[in-house]
Amino acid sequence: MTDTWQTITRLAVRLEDHSTLPHEQRILLQLLKIQEEAGEVAEAVIGAMGQNPRKGHSHTWEDVEAEVCDVIVTGMVALARMNPDAATVFARHMERIAARDLGEATQCTPQ
Numbered sequence: 001m002t003d004t005w006q007t008i009t010r011l012a013v014r015l016e017d018h019s020t021l022p023h024e025q026r027i028l029l030q031l032l033k034i035q036e037e038a039g040e041v042a043e044a045v046i047g048a049m050g051q052n053p054r055k056g057h058s059h060t061w062e063d064v065e066a067e068v069c070d071v072i073v074t075g076m077v078a079l080a081r082m083n084p085d086a087a088t089v090f091a092r093h094m095e096r097i098a099a100r101d102l103g104e105a106t107q108c109t110p111q
Contacts, residue, residue, distance in 0.1 A: 005080075005087040008073070012080035030078040037074045041067040 019026050044067045046052050047059030080086040 004076075008076045008080050008086070011073075012077050012086075015077065016081065027078070027082055030074075030081050034071060034074050034078060037067065037071045041071060043067075 015030070016026065021029070041064065044059040044064040047055060047057065048061050048064050050057040052058065076086070076090070079090060083089050
């Protein structure tokens with residue numbers, strides 16, 4: 001299994017090396033890419049549920065899962081392009097989420 005953040009960093013560097021746009025525009029376009037990928041999730045869900053009369057059942061739930069993974073990867077690449085210490089930023093954010101959710105779970109648990 002590959003190290004996720006190594007792969008994300010390689011993707012971010014590849015995109016940075018490919019673009020001649022100013023840094024702020026590169027970040028903006030990467031953030032817009034998240035929305036594009038989210039739209040592909042919606043398209044896959046519609047296809048998995050057969051709700052496009054023209055296309056019918058054009059996608060599977062495995063396709064939906066793959067599209068959700070693309071959204072996650074695109075978001076991680078965006079973070080890496082914004083901050084070279086993205087793995088640490090993400091880990092700290094996850095710690096806050098875990099602490100918040102564990103705190104809520106403790107409060108809701110009957111004694």
